[in-house]
Amino acid sequence: MKMPQEMQLIDNSLLDQVVILTGAAGGIGSAIARTFHRLGARMLLADYDEQSVSRLALSLDPTGEQVLSIAYDASKPSDADAVVAKCIDRFGHIDHVVPAAAIFEDQPFATMTDAQWRRTMSINLDGVFYICRRSIPHIRSGGTIVTIASSAAHEGCSPEHVHYGASKGGVLAFTKSLARELSPNIRVNNVSPGTIDTPMVAELLRRSGDKWLSIIPAGRFGTGEEVGDAVAFLCSNASSYVMGQTIHVNGGSYMGG
Numbered sequence: 255m256k257m258p259q260e261m262q263l264i265d266n267s268l269l270d271q272v273v274i275l276t277g278a279a280g281g282i283g284s285a286i287a288r289t290f291h292r293l294g295a296r297m298l299l300a301d302y303d304e305q306s307v308s309r310l311a312l313s314l315d316p317t318g319e320q321v322l323s324i325a326y327d328a329s330k331p332s333d334a335d336a337v338v339a340k341c342i343d344r345f346g347h348i349d350h351v352v353p354a355a356a357i358f359e360d361q362p363f364a365t366m367t368d369a370q371w372r373r374t375m376s377i378n379l380d381g382v383f384y385i386c387r388r389s390i391p392h393i394r395s396g397g398t399i400v401t402i403a404s405s406a407a408h409e410g411c412s413p414e415h416v417h418y419g420a421s422k423g424g425v426l427a428f429t430k431s432l433a434r435e436l437s438p439n440i441r442v443n444n445v446s447p448g449t450i451d452t453p454m455v456a457e458l459l460r461r462s463g464d465k466w467l468s469i470i471p472a473g474r475f476g477t478g479e480e481v482g483d484a485v486a487f488l489c490s491n492a493s494s495y496v497m498g499q500t501i502h503v504n505g506g507s508y509m510g511g
């Protein structure tokens with residue numbers, strides 16, 4: 255029998271694996287969820303948008319046995335506690351954590367308030383700490399954490415997004431530092447997307463899509479599925495010697511290290 259292409263690429267090492275995915279209702283998160291579901295993983299999908307994440311979980315698994323959802327605010331430590339508790343209650347352990355929840359708000363730096371700065375940092379960076387810290391005691395040996403940073407972490411962000419750029423730079427350094435501490439039992443890696451066509455950047459692309467497109471050698475924006483494939487690779491045994499690294503999924507727009 256011919257296996258689907260992704261099965262050939264990363265074997266069946268995600269079959270029955272238990273995944274916590276945050277930001278699961280988003281453009282990239284939902285694509286990651288669909289990819290992992292195809293690969294046979296069991297998942298707890300967490301998102302602030304309770305209705306959308308519940309709809310997604312039900313559409314993937316109407317029985318609710320393999321795929322569950324939970325309402326979750328990444329900026330609240332108690333919500334991270336609840337996510338981990340629900341995952342352990344249902345599945346007994348964790349294999350992979352993919353903290354993808356984030357916000358991307360426009361705000362010129364000169365008038366950025368402390369509250370605006372804190373809001374972005376609390377969701378995009380603190381939230382990654384909260385969920386990873388609480389998950390780690392339950393992650394089985396051989397498990398992984400795959401963070402989602404951004405090209406912004408490597409080359410700086412678009413104007414009016416200094417808080418976002420700083421939060422993603424933090425996620426990148428977090429990833430490398432944690433990889434040193436947890437390897438080899440838990441591998442920690444990062445995916446840094448370029449411009450991916452999702453609700454997060456819809457307004458930016460409406461305003462200045464042509465400008466962003468002109469710097470992408472691929473000649474198009476990326477899809478959530480293309481990010482999902484990179485995440486699946488980093489969670490699978492096919493990446494067993496990859497630790498503390500970044501996969502750039504950006505159509506060639508950024509080719510630095």
Ligand SMILES: NC(=O)c1ccc[n+]([C@@H]2O[C@H](COP(=O)([O-])OP(=O)(O)OC[C@H]3O[C@@H](n4cnc5c(N)ncnc54)[C@H](O)[C@@H]3O)[C@@H](O)[C@H]2O)c1
Pocket residue numbers: 276277278279280281282283300301302303326327328329353354355356357377402403404405446447448449450451452453454455
């Ligand atoms: N789309 C891009 O071009 C792009 C580029 C680089 C990096 N990224 C990163 O990819 C990840 C996914 O982004 P996306 O494009 O799918 O965005 P999206 O806006 O489509 O999805 C983000 C999801 O996060 C959820 N969310 C927002 N605030 C939350 C909170 N406080 N608690 C829990 N969930 C919350 C939203 O409800 C949404 O479902 C993010 O980490 C983002 O920074 C995206």
